[in-house]
Amino acid sequence: MTNPSEGTFFLNGKDFANAGNASGSLKKVLEEMGVPPPLIRRASIAAFEAEMNTIIYAVAGIMHYYVTPGTIRVVLQDMGPGIADIDLAMTEGYSTAPDYIRDMGFGSGMGLPNIKKNADSLAINSVVGEGTTLEFVINLDKTA
Amino acid sequence: MTLDEIKDILDAETLSAHCDGNTPVERAYCADLMSDVLCFSFTNSLLITHLTNAQVIRTADVANIKAIVFCQGKKPPRETVVLAEGKKIPMLVTGYSMFDSCGKLYEKGLRGKSESDT
Amino acid sequence: MTLQELAKGLDVEVLTGDAKLEREIAGGYVSDLLSDVIGNAKEGFVWITFQVHMNIVAAASLKGLAGIILVNGRRPPQDTLQKASEENVIIMTTPLPAFEVVGRLYELGLRCR
Numbered sequence: 001m002t003n004p005s006e007g008t009f010f011l012n013g014k015d016f017a018n019a020g021n022a023s024g025s026l027k028k029v030l031e032e033m034g035v036p037p038p039l040i041r042r043a044s045i046a047a048f049e050a051e052m053n054t055i056i057y058a059v060a061g062i063m064h065y066y067v068t069p070g071t072i073r074v075v076l077q078d079m080g081p082g083i084a085d086i087d088l089a090m091t092e093g094y095s096t097a098p099d100y101i102r103d104m105g106f107g108s109g110m111g112l113p114n115i116k117k118n119a120d121s122l123a124i125n126s127v128v129g130e131g132t133t134l135e136f137v138i139n140l141d142k143t144a
Numbered sequence: 145m146t147l148d149e150i151k152d153i154l155d156a157e158t159l160s161a162h163c164d165g166n167t168p169v170e171r172a173y174c175a176d177l178m179s180d181v182l183c184f185s186f187t188n189s190l191l192i193t194h195l196t197n198a199q200v201i202r203t204a205d206v207a208n209i210k211a212i213v214f215c216q217g218k219k220p221p222r223e224t225v226v227l228a229e230g231k232k233i234p235m236l237v238t239g240y241s242m243f244d245s246c247g248k249l250y251e252k253g254l255r256g257k258s259e260s261d262t
Numbered sequence: 263m264t265l266q267e268l269a270k271g272l273d274v275e276v277l278t279g280d281a282k283l284e285r286e287i288a289g290g291y292v293s294d295l296l297s298d299v300i301g302n303a304k305e306g307f308v309w310i311t312f313q314v315h316m317n318i319v320a321a322a323s324l325k326g327l328a329g330i331i332l333v334n335g336r337r338p339p340q341d342t343l344q345k346a347s348e349e350n351v352i353i354m355t356t357p358l359p360a361f362e363v364v365g366r367l368y369e370l371g372l373r374c375r
Binding site: 180195246250 | 292365372375
């Protein structure tokens with residue numbers, strides 16, 4: 001793999017026209033760096049779910065990624081409503097999304113569980129009324 | 145099964161300017177919830193969906209979906225077509241319902257799950 | 263075909279409303295979009311979906327659907343199950359993906375028309 005890489009994407013709440021752009025760009029970066037395809041798939045799926053959460057729930061947010069020879073680390077920081085009960089939010093099928101979001105194909109209550117499933121580690125810090133920081137890591141040193 | 149065969153079975157119309165009809169798909173997946181696609185679909189699957197928004201293309205991109213069939217005659221808006229062409233994801237549109245589209249493809253041998261899947 | 267006969271071939275587990283399994287199925291519908299189901303599914307159809315939100319019960323009830331089959335081993339939250347029991351709506355779950363479920367039902371002669 002080539003040299004370490006990092007970058008930042010800005011996310012606007014409810015900007016559905018561009019939702020998913022950041023994860024798509026991250027996918028391209030990882031492809032160009034020569035990361036193995038199964039790991040690219042896991043990283044981009046986790047990033048996509050996290051990005052959609054920010055677009056759906058927050059006013060705005062940033063996605064920052066760091067790729068080193070050992071890991072892909074992605075941090076999403078948002079200005080959003082916060083998550084009152086993280087354990088509950090991690091439950092498959094639990095969602096607070098409104099119906100119009102469900103009719104767009106989201107809000108199925110699978111986002112956070114899907115990030116957890118694809119990442120090697122996941123940390124969520126949230127303050128109700130302020131925002132949420134979500135960080136996940138995918139290890140590169142061993143194969144998927 | 146190739147895209148040309150799928151097109152015939154579903155009386156479908158090609159929406160992409162550059163669509164290689166010989167492109168093979170290994171499996172099929174039908175869904176409207178993008179997390180479902182991201183969580184359970186397999187690489188190189190055909191995605192059959194009712195949704196035509198840009199997120200479908202972005203989901204297909206990160207999940208390595210090979211091609212998309214929009215069912216029930218749902219034609220995607222221009223921005224979806226442009227995005228898909230940029231990502232080289234072929235698209236078809238069929239007048240059949242999702243149920244009959246899946247049924248017809250299954251009848252001709254396409255599967256959602258193979259023996260090797262866990 | 264009745265729901266009972268359908269359940270046999272698909273490895274399904276009945277979660278609610280097992281009293282109504284003798285009901286004849288008129289056709290099949292597969293969709294995860296509530297507005298689509300409300301607009302297009304027909305009475306007596308069996309509905310295949312990944313959607314577990316409580317409103318699936320209202321949609322099935324409103325359209326007089328024969329039952330709901332959840333795919334990929336999905337289990338609905340408690341409020342959905344509660345509402346389904348109250349409204350006597352059958353919910354079943356199968357480990358199979360939707361494409362497989364639909365394919366097998368189609369082979370058994372079920373159609374969406």
